[in-house]
Amino acid sequence: MSFYLGLSAILFVIGVAGFIFRRNIITVFMCIELMLNAVNLSFVTFANYHKQVSGHIFTFFVMVVAAAEAAVGLAIILTVFKNRTTLNIDEVDSLKN
Amino acid sequence: MHLWIIPALPFVGFLINGVLGRKFSNALVSLIAVLSVVLSFAWVLKVYLSAGDLAAAPVHAHYFTWIRSGAFHVGWDFAIDKLTMIMLLIVTGIGSLIHIYATGYMDHEEGFYRFFAYLNLFMFFMLTLVLAGNYLLLFVGWEGVGLCSYLLIGFYFVKDSATTAGNKAFIVNRVGDFGFSLAMFLIAITFGSLDFGKVLPAAAGKPTGTLTTIALLLLVGACGKSAQFPLYVWLPDAMEGPTPVSALIHAATMVTAGVYMITRSAPIFIHAPAAMETVAMIGLFTAVFAATIGLTQYDIKKVFAYSTVSQLGYMFLGVGVGAFSAGVWHLMTHAFFKALLFLGAGSVIHACHGEQDMRHMGGLKKYAPWTCLVLACASLAIAGFPFTSGFFSKDAILGAAYAYAPWMYWVGVVTAGMTAFYVWRAFWMTFWGDYRGHGHPHESSWVMLGPLVVLAVLSIAGGFLFNVPQILSGLFPIKEAAENGGPGEAVLTGISVAFGLAGIGLSYLMYVVNKDIPEKITSALGGVYTLVYNKYFVDELYDATIVRPLIDGSESVLWKVADAGVIDGIVNGAGSTSQGVGGILRLLQSGNIRSYATWVVIGAVVVIVAIGVGGVR
Numbered sequence: 001m002s003f004y005l006g007l008s009a010i011l012f013v014i015g016v017a018g019f020i021f022r023r024n025i026i027t028v029f030m031c032i033e034l035m036l037n038a039v040n041l042s043f044v045t046f047a048n049y050h051k052q053v054s055g056h057i058f059t060f061f062v063m064v065v066a067a068a069e070a071a072v073g074l075a076i077i078l079t080v081f082k083n084r085t086t087l088n089i090d091e092v093d094s095l096k097n
Numbered sequence: 098m099h100l101w102i103i104p105a106l107p108f109v110g111f112l113i114n115g116v117l118g119r120k121f122s123n124a125l126v127s128l129i130a131v132l133s134v135v136l137s138f139a140w141v142l143k144v145y146l147s148a149g150d151l152a153a154a155p156v157h158a159h160y161f162t163w164i165r166s167g168a169f170h171v172g173w174d175f176a177i178d179k180l181t182m183i184m185l186l187i188v189t190g191i192g193s194l195i196h197i198y199a200t201g202y203m204d205h206e207e208g209f210y211r212f213f214a215y216l217n218l219f220m221f222f223m224l225t226l227v228l229a230g231n232y233l234l235l236f237v238g239w240e241g242v243g244l245c246s247y248l249l250i251g252f253y254f255v256k257d258s259a260t261t262a263g264n265k266a267f268i269v270n271r272v273g274d275f276g277f278s279l280a281m282f283l284i285a286i287t288f289g290s291l292d293f294g295k296v297l298p299a300a301a302g303k304p305t306g307t308l309t310t311i312a313l314l315l316l317v318g319a320c321g322k323s324a325q326f327p328l329y330v331w332l333p334d335a336m337e338g339p340t341p342v343s344a345l346i347h348a349a350t351m352v353t354a355g356v357y358m359i360t361r362s363a364p365i366f367i368h369a370p371a372a373m374e375t376v377a378m379i380g381l382f383t384a385v386f387a388a389t390i391g392l393t394q395y396d397i398k399k400v401f402a403y404s405t406v407s408q409l410g411y412m413f414l415g416v417g418v419g420a421f422s423a424g425v426w427h428l429m430t431h432a433f434f435k436a437l438l439f440l441g442a443g444s445v446i447h448a449c450h451g452e453q454d455m456r457h458m459g460g461l462k463k464y465a466p467w468t469c470l471v472l473a474c475a476s477l478a479i480a481g482f483p484f485t486s487g488f489f490s491k492d493a494i495l496g497a498a499y500a501y502a503p504w505m506y507w508v509g510v511v512t513a514g515m516t517a518f519y520v521w522r523a524f525w526m527t528f529w530g531d532y533r534g535h536g537h538p539h540e541s542s543w544v545m546l547g548p549l550v551v552l553a554v555l556s557i558a559g560g561f562l563f564n565v566p567q568i569l570s571g572l573f574p575i576k577e578a579a580e581n582g583g584p585g586e587a588v589l590t591g592i593s594v595a596f597g598l599a600g601i602g603l604s605y606l607m608y609v610v611n612k613d614i615p616e617k618i619t620s621a622l623g624g625v626y627t628l629v630y631n632k633y634f635v636d637e638l639y640d641a642t643i644v645r646p647l648i649d650g651s652e653s654v655l656w657k658v659a660d661a662g663v664i665d666g667i668v669n670g671a672g673s674t675s676q677g678v679g680g681i682l683r684l685l686q687s688g689n690i691r692s693y694a695t696w697v698v699i700g701a702v703v704v705i706v707a708i709g710v711g712g713v714r
Contacts, residue, residue, distance in 0.1 A: 016698055020691050093688065 004045040011038035025077050025087045029070075036066045098144060100158050100175040100228060103185065106137040107220035114217060118210025127200035130213035134196045134220055138189035144177070145186070151179045157230060157294070164233070171291055174230030179569055183425060184227040184357055187432050191349045192220050194548035198440050199341035201544030202447065212252060212339065219245035223350050227357065231291040232281050235358065239277065239322065242351045243270050249346060250338040262334035269331040273321015280314035287311070293361065300364040312365050312372030315358065316379070323355030325413055326383040329406045330636055336398040340443030343398060348405050348439050349432040356412040356428050360421045363573065373417055377498075380413025381505055386633075388515040392522075393630040396453050397442045400523045404479065405435055407516060411494055414509060420497030422573045426565035427494055430486035433559045434478040437552040438520070441472040444545055445527055448538040455523060460532040465540045469528045471553040476524045478556040480517035481597040489560035492590050499589055510593045517600025525608040 011034055018031035040059045047055025081087055110133030118126050148156055155178040164171040177185075196216065203212050219242060226238025243266075251263030281291060287307055288296045300308060319325070324332035335347050346352070359366060359376065366373050384407045391403035408431050415424030446453055448465045462469040478487040491513060499506035532538060540546075555562075566573070607614045619626050628634070685696070 016694075020695055020698070089691070090689075 001045065001049060004041060008038045008041040008045065011035075011041065023089050025080070025089050025092075028089060029073055029077065032073075033066060033070065036062055098148070098156055098158065099140075100144065100156070100177065101160060102140050103137050103144070103189070104221045104224035104228065106133045106140070107217040107224065109133060111214050111217040111221060114210050115214035118214055121210060123200075123204065123209050126210045126213050130217055131193070131196045131200060133217055134189065135193045137220070137224070138186075138193045141182075141185045141189045145182055148177065148182075151177065151182060159230075169285065169289065171231060171233045173234060174292065175228040176230035176293060177228070178572065180357075180360060180425065180572060181227055183429060183563075183565065183568065185224070187429055188220070188223050188227060188350050191432055191436050191552075192223075192345060194551055195341050195345040195349070195436065195440065198344075198443075198545050198548040199339075201542050202341055202443055203339060206339070208252070212249075215245055215248045215252070216342070216345070219249070219346060219351070223354075226354055230293060232284060232293070232296070233291050235361075236274075236277060236281065239318075239354060239358075240274065242346070242354065243267065243274070243322070246270075246335070246346050246351055249342040250335045252338055252342065256337070259337040262331075262337040266331040266335050269328050270321045273318045273328055276314045276317025276321070280311050280318065283307070283311050283314065297362070297364040300368050303368070305369060308365055309369040309372050312362070312369040313375060315362055315365070316372060316376055319355030319359050319413075320379065321355075322358075323352050323409050323413070324406050325355070325379050325409065326386055327635075329383060329387065330639060332406055333399055333402040333632070336396075336402050340398070340439055340446060343402070344436045344439035344443070347402070348435040352405065352409060353412070353428045353432065356409065356416060356424055359413075359416050360425055363416075363421050366416075367419070373419065375417075377414050377417025377501065377505065380410045380415075380417050381498075381508055382410070383407065384410030384414060384512045385508060385515075386410075388512045388519070389629055390632050391519040392515060393626065394519075395455050397445065397455050397458070397523055397527065398439070398453055400455075400519060401435070401438050401442055404438070404516065404520060405431075407512065408435065408479070411491065411509070411512075414498055414505065415494035418494075418497045418501035418505065420494060422566035422569040423490065423493035423497055425569065427487075427490035429563065429565060430478065430490040430556075430559050433486055433552055434475040434556040437471060437475040437549060437556050438479065440545070440549055440552065441468055441475060444468040444541045444549065445472075447541050447545070449534050450536050450538075452534050455526040457534040458527045458532070459530040459534075460528070461538055462528040464532070464538040465528075467540060467546050468549070471546075471549040472524060472528070474553040474556050476520045478559075479520050480601055481513055481593060482601075483594055484561070485557050486555065486559035488594070490565075492593060493566060495593050496586060496589055506589065510596050513593055514596035514600040517597040518604045521601045521604040522608055525604060529609050530612075 015031045015033075015035035015038060018034070019028055022028055022031065040062050043055040043059045043062070047053065047059075077087070080092060084092065086092075110129050113129050114121070114126055118129075121129075144156075155176060157177075158175045160173040160175070162170055162172045196213075199212070199216065203209055206212065222238045222241025222245060224238070226235055226242060229235035229238060247263045247267040250266055251260045253259045284296055285291055287303060288299055290296060321328045332347060332352065336343055338347070366376070387403045387406035387410060391400050391407060394400045394403060408427070412424045412427050412431070415421070415427055444465065445458065445461060445468060448461060448468065449458055452458065474485075478485040481488045481491045495506055495509050495513070498509050607618075631637075687693075
């Protein structure tokens with residue numbers, strides 16, 4: 001139990017750290033997926049602990065949303081790269097000012 | 098009895114002319130305005146004839162309760178006794194004549210309907226004032242006539258001087274109204290009511306100190322409305338209004354409201370001898386003071402304005418020495434001859450194409466014989482020529498003054514001499530000699546002359562036709578001449594008539610026979626003449642001692658410290674504070690997603706720590 005939760009926490013913190021400190025969009029994107037999966041792991045753990053099925057169902061929802069999000073996100077990243085020839089997150093700032 | 102019809106008729110006239118008058122022809126506006134007042138006069142006559150003996154049974158009508166607070170009630174009550182009846186007849190009668198006159202006088206003026214709407218509104222408020230059965234309703238009329246006075250003084254509102262004069266009248270009257278309202282509060286506290294029927298009979302049993310305070314505060318109100326020293330300054334300036342307004346409001350009716358109010362409150366004043374003495378002193382001083390100014394003025398309306406102030410002083414002297422009915426008598430005769438003087442002056446101004454300076458008139462008796470004749474009647478009456486109306490009323494006041502204090506009589510007599518002098522000076526300068534103005538003077542139309550002739554008859558005969566002290570003897574017992582070993586009544590009358598005639602004769606000598614004399618006197622007096630000609634610099638004095646400090650105080654303290662400093666400071670401070678806080682908070686909105694994420698993480702950590710420390714509830 002605590003092992004799974006601890007793993008989940010470590011994965012989540014790695015995701016957060018990567019999200020905050022990395023500049024490459026793809027890495028950032030992967031970190032988001034990592035955080036989502038860390039949460040999934042917690043859901044499953046608690047579902048098992050409480051002997052309830054809702055946690056499992058929630059995990060499926062998260063997976064579906066993550067898949068959709070990955071598809072849209074990757075499409076955006078491709079378009080950005082086509083237009084800007086860069087994947088540095090700090091250079092994609094044309095909404096500023 | 099339907100007393101409400103009396104003020105309601107002019108009010109209807111006001112509503113019709115005020116709302117729809119713009120689209121009406123002048124003839125229709127005149128018809129509505131004149132008809133409403135004449136019908137009101139007719140209704141007053143009907144009430145008068147059907148009322149029976151008012152002395153035995155005053156009429157009282159309660160329409161609705163206006164203010165109810167515990168045991169304290171104020172209603173919309175009308176009450177009629179003989180004093181009210183006299184006032185009603187004066188107001189509606191002279192009001193009708195002046196309305197008729199005004200249709201001719203205002204014929205070519207802009208805003209014809211507006212003028213008559215205001216004039217009708219004035220009649221409504223004046224009649225409310227007179228009919229009122231309690232102090233508060235009287236005050237409603239009192240304020241209403243003040244409003245109409247303001248509107249009509251400033252009738253030519255494109256003229257700067259007219260609007261300023263209107264403001265001056267309104268503001269100076271505020272001082273008086275302040276005193277009046279304080280008096281009302283004190284009456285309400287002392288007597289528990291504002292009804293004349295409850296307050297006045299109870300006056301005898303109250304402490305003299307309270308009554309004196311009430312009476313003096315009422316006097317402040319009366320001084321404002323009736324243009325007595327030191328609040329008289331607005332009346333001469335009020336001559337900026339059209340001449341019928343000067344005649345109706347600033348000579349015959351509104352300015353006498355103060356005298357009426359004091360007479361109405363007579364029981365309070367009788368039990369406050371100190372206040373009575375003050376009334377007499379103020380009246381006497383104002384009479385002399387204004388008369389001396391009147392000696393030197395050249396504007397024909399200004400001469401009559403100061404004469405009005407002076408004659409009002411006479412009335413105050415009369416009521417102050419306890420001769421209330423004599424005061425009311427003079428109020429009535431003054432209404433006749435002063436309305437006539439003003440309307441006649443209007444006719445003269447009309448004849449001279451708007452000229453008001455008497456130095457540019459002269460010789461008008463040839464061009465305007467009727468105006469000359471009626472003005473002669475009025476001038477004789479105001480000079481107290483034997484058996485004219487002014488003779489009787491002035492004599493009654495002076496006789497009572499002699500019984501009170503002989504020196505007051507002597508001052509009054511000298512003032513009467515001055516009055517005769519300056520009114521006849523105006524007469525000679527206007528009608529005798531050669532015409533000194535421009536254009537061709539012409540006589541006025543009969544619409545204007547008709548009312549003048551009626552008023553002329555009243556000015557001459559009004560004194561013995563209506564013996565007011567006899568009529569009012571039920572309210573104010575006639576006092577026999579004091580038997581103090583002094584000269585008899587005939588001698589006193591003789592002296593005052595002699596002074597009046599001397600005034601007329603002197604003015605004839607100076608302005609007809611030998612026109613060099615005024616010049617010589619003027620240069621001989623030098624500084625004194627300048628002082629009087631400039632009205633003793635009272636306006637300048639008020640300006641320096643009251644108006645300037647008020648304005649400067651408002652500017653340097655209220656404006657720059659209180660308004661700009663404190664109030665604006667708070668508002669601007671609130672603005673700039675939130676701007677500053679916003680400026681700091683703005684730094685958080687970097688647009689950098691990762692910094693937002695950092696904040697989210699920090700927030701989450703804080704929440705988790707908080708839960709960990711405090712536990713989940």
